[in-house]
Amino acid sequence: MLDPKFVRENPDVVKEATRVKRVGSPEMVDSWLAIDATRRNVQAQSDNLRAEQNRLGEQVGRMKRELRGQSSPELEQLLAAANGIKEKQEALSADRTRLEAEAQALMLQLPAIPDPSWPVGKDETENVVARVWADPERPPLRLENGRKDHVALSKALGIVDFERGVKLAGSRSYVVRGLGARLYWAVLRFAQEMLIGRGYEQMVVPVLVSEECMIGTGYFPTGRDQAYITQDGSALVGTSEVPLASFYGEEILELDQPIRLCALSTCFRREAGAAGKDTAGLYRVHQFDKVEQVVIHRADDAEHIQLHEEIIANAEAILQALRLPYRVSMNCTGDMGQGKWRMYDIEAWMPSRNGYGETHSGSALRDFQSRRLNLRYRDKAGGGKGETRFCYTLNNTAIACPRVLISIMEQYQNADGSVTVPDLLRPYMGGIEVIR
RNA sequence: GGAGGAAUGGCCGAGUGGUUGAAGGCGGCGGUCUUGAAAACCGUUAGACGGGGAACCGUCUCGGGGGUUCGAAUCCCUCUUCCUCCGCCA
Numbered sequence: 453m454l455d456p457k458f459v460r461e462n463p464d465v466v467k468e469a470t471r472v473k474r475v476g477s478p479e480m481v482d483s484w485l486a487i488d489a490t491r492r493n494v495q496a497q498s499d500n501l502r503a504e505q506n507r508l509g510e511q512v513g514r515m516k517r518e519l520r521g522q523s524s525p526e527l528e529q530l531l532a533a534a535n536g537i538k539e540k541q542e543a544l545s546a547d548r549t550r551l552e553a554e555a556q557a558l559m560l561q562l563p564a565i566p567d568p569s570w571p572v573g574k575d576e577t578e579n580v581v582a583r584v585w586a587d588p589e590r591p592p593l594r595l596e597n598g599r600k601d602h603v604a605l606s607k608a609l610g611i612v613d614f615e616r617g618v619k620l621a622g623s624r625s626y627v628v629r630g631l632g633a634r635l636y637w638a639v640l641r642f643a644q645e646m647l648i649g650r651g652y653e654q655m656v657v658p659v660l661v662s663e664e665c666m667i668g669t670g671y672f673p674t675g676r677d678q679a680y681i682t683q684d685g686s687a688l689v690g691t692s693e694v695p696l697a698s699f700y701g702e703e704i705l706e707l708d709q710p711i712r713l714c715a716l717s718t719c720f721r722r723e724a725g726a727a728g729k730d731t732a733g734l735y736r737v738h739q740f741d742k743v744e745q746v747v748i749h750r751a752d753d754a755e756h757i758q759l760h761e762e763i764i765a766n767a768e769a770i771l772q773a774l775r776l777p778y779r780v781s782m783n784c785t786g787d788m789g790q791g792k793w794r795m796y797d798i799e800a801w802m803p804s805r806n807g808y809g810e811t812h813s814g815s816a817l818r819d820f821q822s823r824r825l826n827l828r829y830r831d832k833a834g835g836g837k838g839e840t841r842f843c844y845t846l847n848n849t850a851i852a853c854p855r856v857l858i859s860i861m862e863q864y865q866n867a868d869g870s871v872t873v874p875d876l877l878r879p880y881m882g883g884i885e886v887i888r
Numbered sequence: 889g890g891a892g893g894a895a896u897g898g899c900c901g902a903g904u905g906g907u908u909g910a911a912g913g914c915g916g917c918g919g920u921c922u923u924g925a926a927a928a929c930c931g932u933u934a935g936a937c938g939g940g941g942a943a944c945c946g947u948c949u950c951g952g953g954g955g956u957u958c959g960a961a962u963c964c965c966u967c968u969u970c971c972u973c974c975g976c977c978a
């Protein structure tokens with residue numbers, strides 16, 4: 453959510469953001485401005501009436517005490533005047549409620565302003581690659597000379613059962629079994645330990661959350677159709693970013709240093725609108741497990757950038773430790789999404805795609821989420837008690853399964869169809885070196 | 889699932905219709921005293937919205953929403969959360 457003052461003072465900047473982000477529209481900005489102007493006018497009227505009403509009420513109280521239950525013409529007159537104001541007030545307050553709701557509905561759909569230094573573009577094809585990494589000893593593989601994709605590999609090894617997964621839960625479902633399941637959890641546990649070692653607090657959080665959390669983190673109301681919603685109105689999260697970022701919502705924090713959080717959680721995504729896309733294999737599924745990083749800190753752009761680089765570096769360190777080739781790209785404005793200020797995707801090499809596939813997504817949102825979440829801190833920079841300000845929030849994937857298993861299985865496959873276990877994962881798998 | 893009870897400021901805790909945005913205490917901040925510190929004493933200490941260059945003014949907020957009333961922290965309805973007891977249960 454944007455700062456209303458900012459929208460009033462810089463409508464053209466916001467309109468430009470709707471264009472480059474392809475979120476909302478310039479017309480929405482104009483509608484908001486018009487409604488906001490009316491709303492403020494109605495509030496001023498309503499506040500004045502209310503002040504008058506309060507004054508009369510006080511007079512009535514004083515007079516009643518003096519009269520000790522007696523009546524008087526003056527009292528009757530006061531009561532009549534108070535009733536008159538009350539009627540006007542009721543009409544105005546209905547307007548006010550309606551205008552506030554309309555303004556809020558529009559505001560929730562307006563995009564955050566992207567960092568001007570980030571690439572402008574229409575979609576993911578215009579993202580800009582920032583860097584590419586590969587271990588010289590484990591360069592990106594091509595599927596030739598009998599090398600198999602992860603579907604064939606995992607079926608032959610009996611470690612993923614797609615057919616029975618579909619039998620149990622429909623399309624995009626799967627069952628990981630045996631050593632596959634051990635590998636699955638090894639990856640997640642490894643990533644989790646890495647973050648803990650880097651000062652991130654491990655959290656176990658709800659994956660079934662209230663609508664407020666979904667709105668607060670920016671996944672609702674736009675994107676509602678991407679979430680599974682229960683008959684109680686709660687939603688299954690598509691990422692633990694939702695509960696982690698919402699954790700301190702409605703609070704005013706004493707923020708001495710950035711709050712670094714991480715959580716391993718199951719994630720649920722409907723993938724509505726993706727019918728027919730990536731249907732085979734483990735790439736695009738309805739349910740997966742992910743270790744997520746979330747950072748909450750004070751409103752400072754330099755620190756924001758530094759922390760953004762930090763959470764990206766954490767993810768890169770995990771991929772490097774697994775010796776998986778990857779590239780980091782800057783998401784262009786059209787591929788960023790509504791709330792982002794800066795966004796990187798990290799894509800690991802996937803031989804079956806003969807290209808890179810997105811495995812991580814790391815965003816810097818400035819105060820977009822914290823305004824929605826009403827997540828604030830006391831800024832003591834000026835000394836004393838300090839002003840309250842909205843926090844800045846960031847998030848990035850640490851690792852997600854099963855998607856990264858595509859890279860691992862395909863990159864680590866051997867000529868005989870077995871899969872070597874990356875050495876750092878072996879301690880998490882009882883020392884097993886090869887899946888065969 | 890059934891029966892009761894509760895929700896007040898950073899925390900604890902008064903307050904059952906009229907200068908109560910809210911006593912008192914703790915904590916925080918500033919000061920007096922002190923060589924320094926502690927203690928003691930004095931002062932100060934919520935957030936949001938609107939108006940104004942500013943000093944400042946107005947409004948809203950006592951879990952959320954609605955109602956009664958000239959006037960609600962206080963009365964009524966409703967929702968949420970927590971506690972106690974019973975039942976069920978991984």
